[in-house]
Amino acid sequence: MSESYDIRLVFESDVRSFLNDISPSAPLALRWEVATLQPSRFMADVVGGWDLPETVPEGDQVDAITYAVRAWWRARYYARVGRMSTSS
Numbered sequence: 001m002s003e004s005y006d007i008r009l010v011f012e013s014d015v016r017s018f019l020n021d022i023s024p025s026a027p028l029a030l031r032w033e034v035a036t037l038q039p040s041r042f043m044a045d046v047v048g049g050w051d052l053p054e055t056v057p058e059g060d061q062v063d064a065i066t067y068a069v070r071a072w073w074r075a076r077y078y079a080r081v082g083r084m085s086t087s088s
Contacts, residue, residue, distance in 0.1 A: 023035040047069055
């Protein structure tokens, strides 16, 4: 791997803020379920239990977990990779 990367600890307060930020913009049918995701278990149960696809997922979110995980990866990974690849 030619690119450097950082492994950062994610605190429960960070996850809580993230979920609070994405809940209002979630599709109406998913808002309540996104808002009830538990910050203390989000990384282990939700992100950790979801297979990261090889390409950026697009299209309709089918459930709250898919919506939240896609938003997490877009915010935490895909955006950073885009910045790294355009700077080289």
